[in-house]
Amino acid sequence: MTAAIEVRAVEKRFGNVGIIRDLNLSIAQGERHAIIGPNGAGKSTTFNLISGHIKPTSGEVRLNGDVISGLQPFEINRRGLSRSFQVTNVFARMTVWENVRSAVLWATGHRYAFWKNVDSLPEVRERTARILEDIHLTHRRDVPAGLLTYAEQRELEIGITIAGGATVVMLDEPTAGMSHAETERAVSLIRRLTEGRTLVIVEHDMSVVFGLADRISVLVYGHIIASGTPEEIRRDPKVREAYLGEEAH
C-alpha cells in the first residue's frame, strides 16, 4: 500500500540557515502519527512544507504516491490534505456556521459558483450542520467566530479542517493553551472525527501524544532522530537523551 504521506530527503533553508535537514518521514494510510520534539525543532516548518505553505529547498513530498511538493496549498488541499494552525486561524467576522460552510463548499463541488444561492444547497447545509454537531458548536452557530472563547475557536479550527472531507488531516498543536478538561474533550473529539482518516499531529502534551498516536516521530534540529510505536519511542535511548529525558527533570 502506498503511504499517505512520504517525505523524502527534504531540506529547507532560509538564507544560510538550514531549518530542516534531510527529513525523511513515511506515514501509512489510516495511521495516527504524532510529531514531537523540543521547541524550535522545526515541527511547524515540517507542517508548512507538507501542506504547501512553504516550498522545500530540495527533496520531495508525496501524497498517496503523487508528488505534491511545489504545488500551491489549495491544490494540495483539493487532493485531500487538510491542516489546522497552531495560532487560531478562522474567519473572524463570519459566523460559526459560515466558517464551516466555507470549508464545505469546494469539496461539494460548488467552487466559485456565482449563480447558486448558497443557502439552498441541501448537501452543503446538511454537511455543515453535521460538522457543527460534531464539534459541539450548534448552539453558537450564529455567533461571529471572532467572539468565540479560545477553546471554542480551537474546536472550530478542527471543524474547518475536517469539513472538506480530507483523507489526510494535519493538526498543529490542537490542544495548546487548553485546560486539562478542555484537552480531554478535544482529544476525544479528534479521535472521533479522524476515524478512518490519516492523522498527523504536532503536540507538546505527552499524555495526548501517547494516548492518541499509533506511531511517533521525534524531530530534533530539523532532523528525525527516531520513528516508531509509542513503546519503541519511550525506550529509545537517543530520544530519552535528546528529548524525553529533559522533560522528565
Next chain:
Amino acid sequence: MTTATTSVSGPAANAAGENLRFYGVWLAGVIVLIVLPLVFSSGGSLTSFSLIGIAIVFALSYNILLGQTGLLSFGHAVHYGLGGFTACHVMNAIVSHGWPIPLPFIPLFGGLGGLGFAILVGWLMTKRAGTVFAMISLGIGELVASSSLILRSVFGGEAGITTDRTALPRMFGWTFGPQIQVYYLIAFWLVVSAIAMYALTRTPLGRISNAVRDNPERVQFIGYDPHVVRYLAYCFAGFFAGIAGGLAAISFEIANSAYLGAIQSGLVLFATFIGGTAYFFGPILGAILVTYLQLGLTSVTSVWQLYFGIIFIGIVMFSPGGIAGLVMMHRPLLRAGSLWTVIPSYLVAIVPTVALACGVILVIETIARHSGGEASAINLFGIAFNPKSPATWIAAAVLVAGGFVIARLTWRRVGEAWDRAATVARDRGYLA
C-alpha cells in the same frame, strides 16, 4: 429560497417571517422609487434623484471590493468612466448605423465596458491584496485618467464624447427626452443591479469573498485560490461600476475624463465608507448622503470639500462601521427593549454637539471669507453673522469651547447609559 422551509437547521430554518420582512424591505424600496417623482416633481429634484440612483449603483459596486472582499481600491472610477465612454460610443454607433437597440439596453454596454477592462487588468491587480492592490489601483487609475486626455479619438480629449439619447430607437413610445423618463430608466437599472449585487453576496463566490477578506491565508487551505476569488470579485465590481457609468452617460449625454479620475474614485470610496461597508445597505445610505451633501453644500458654501473631510474624519474616528454600523448597533438593544433607556442621554448630548458643530462652521466660514476677501454675511439657521464683527468671533469661540467641554461630558453619560442597556440586552440573550 425554495428549499428554505424544508431545511433541517440551515440559516433559513426559522425563515417564514424573516423572508416576508426581507421581501417587504425590497418591495418598499421599489415603491419609494416609483412614488418619489410623484411627490417631488420639480426638474431639480428629478435630476438629484437620478444622480443619487447612479451613485448608489456605483457605491454598491465598490462595496463588492471593499466590504465583501476587503480590497481597498483608489481607482474604481476607471470602470465607471470606461462604462460611460463605452455607452456613449455605442449610442453614437446605434444612431449612425440605425441599429434597432433602444436606450434602456445601453447601461448593459456600459457594464460590458467596465467588465472588459476589469478582465484585462484585474488578474494582475488582484495577485496581492492590501497595500499592493491599493497602490496598483491608484496607478491604473492615474494611467487611464491621463490616457483619456492623450487618446483623443477614443476619449475626445478635454471636451469628452457627447451623445444624444433621444436619437435612439424608442421603446414603449418613450423618447427619454424628459428627465422623468430618464429617472425611471435609472430607477429600473438601480433595482436590477441592487438585486443582482445582493444575490451575489448570497452565492458560494460571495461567501468565499468574505472568507478571503477575513483571512486569505486560511482560504488556501480549504481549497480556494484567493487570487481567483479576488479576480472574480473585481470583474463583478467592474461590471456594475460600468453600468453606473453607462447610466451617467445617458443622464448627462456626455462622457469625459472627469468620470475616470481620482476625484470620482475618492468620492465613491467616501460614500461607501461613510455609509458603512459591513452591511449591504450601507453604501446605499452613503451614496444618498454624499450626493445630497454634494448638491446641497456646493450652493451654500465655497469650502464644501472641507466639510466632506471633517465628516469623513469624524466617521473614521467615532463610527468606523459607518452610518449602517451605527444604526445596526442599536438593533440588539431595540430587540431587548432597553433602547429607550439610552435615548434621553442622546437627546441631552445632541444639544452641545450641535453647538460645537455650529461653532466650527462659524470658524470655518469666517476664515474662508477672510482669506477669500469676501464680506457676505454667514447665514446659519436663518441667523446672519457678520464675518468681520468680533461678536461673531466671540460667539464662535464660546460655541466651540463650551460645546466641546459639555459634549465630552454628555457623551460620557451616553456611554454609561449604553453600557447598562447593553448589559440588559446581553442578559436577555440579544447580544453576544
